Amino acid sequence: MLSSLDVTLTWWLVKAFLVVFSLMYVLYSIVLLGQVRSLSRTVLTETGAFVVAVTTAQLVFAVITLLIMVLYSV
Amino acid sequence: MTALDLSTLIPRNKALGAFCILPNTRYSQQEADEKILLTLRASPYTQVIWVVNSVLAFTLLTALVVYLTSFGNTLVVVLSLLVGLSLIFTYAWYNFLIWYYNLGIVSTLRIVDIDYYGISKRVTTETRVNKVADATAKTSGFFGQVFNYGDVFVVTDGPERNIEFLNVPDPDIVVSIINSAMGASLARKKPNA
Numbered sequence: 001m002l003s004s005l006d007v008t009l010t011w012w013l014v015k016a017f018l019v020v021f022s023l024m025y026v027l028y029s030i031v032l033l034g035q036v037r038s039l040s041r042t043v044l045t046e047t048g049a050f051v052v053a054v055t056t057a058q059l060v061f062a063v064i065t066l067l068i069m070v071l072y073s074v
Numbered sequence: 075m076t077a078l079d080l081s082t083l084i085p086r087n088k089a090l091g092a093f094c095i096l097p098n099t100r101y102s103q104q105e106a107d108e109k110i111l112l113t114l115r116a117s118p119y120t121q122v123i124w125v126v127n128s129v130l131a132f133t134l135l136t137a138l139v140v141y142l143t144s145f146g147n148t149l150v151v152v153l154s155l156l157v158g159l160s161l162i163f164t165y166a167w168y169n170f171l172i173w174y175y176n177l178g179i180v181s182t183l184r185i186v187d188i189d190y191y192g193i194s195k196r197v198t199t200e201t202r203v204n205k206v207a208d209a210t211a212k213t214s215g216f217f218g219q220v221f222n223y224g225d226v227f228v229v230t231d232g233p234e235r236n237i238e239f240l241n242v243p244d245p246d247i248v249v250s251i252i253n254s255a256m257g258a259s260l261a262r263k264k265p266n267a
Binding site for chain 2: 018021022025028031032035036039041042043044045046047051054055058061062065068069072
């Protein structure tokens with residue numbers, strides 16, 4: 001039988017995990033965008049701009065996810 | 075392997091951009107008189123596993139969201155969806171980028187092999203065409219034979235690093251084009267020969 005303290009602690013851990021997960025996702029997206037921009041300057045292809053655009057969209061999605069997780073956790 | 079006449083090459087893009095002859099691509103260190111003959115990526119047939127994994131994961135996520143919706147807790151559904159989509163998209167896009175930026179370039183002057191191993195490692199190997207001693211194509215395995223993809227090994231003279239293009243479409247044609255570039259390079263060196 002879970003006590004109310006156990007439930008509170010579990011929810012706190014879940015919330016902390018979600019915030020850390022989304023924060024890592026934002027950091028990963030920033031590093032990836034830097035790499036992709038560097039590579040797209042090294043090799044200029046017709047589809048390079050599209051690849052950079054999708055990677056930027058991933059960063060935007062990661063930031064929105066982080067904001068939602070932070071708002072949910074506080 | 076017979077060499078091709080480079081002047082007869084026709085721009086061609088096949089295998090979803092994995093094999094492009096005379097592509098509309100430029101390399102950052104490309105010289106004014108240098109022309110890119112070929113760009114290479116791994117055959118799309120070698121990328122099936124992560125595509126299937128992504129589709130399966132997305133299907134599972136959809137099923138999970140439908141199941142969680144039945145409990146009526148919107149917050150849990152939204153959070154599960156966000157985490158699931160983040161993981162699946164990251165996995166799929168990461169694998170796509172590794173495929174897209176693992177690029178081989180054959181130009182009239184040089185051969186470049188860009189190996190992209192993800193966010194932590196990238197290796198670019200480059201050699202001049204006139205330093206190439208030998209180019210070999212190797213097709214092996216059931217799928218390699220059926221879908222006509224294989225490895226191309228470019229051996230260089232001296233201490234320079236050898237170059238490998240792995241799982242590229244039409245490895246025989248790649249070797250022919252490299253041989254032609256080598257021949258053209260020799261002809262430029264000895265115009266009276």
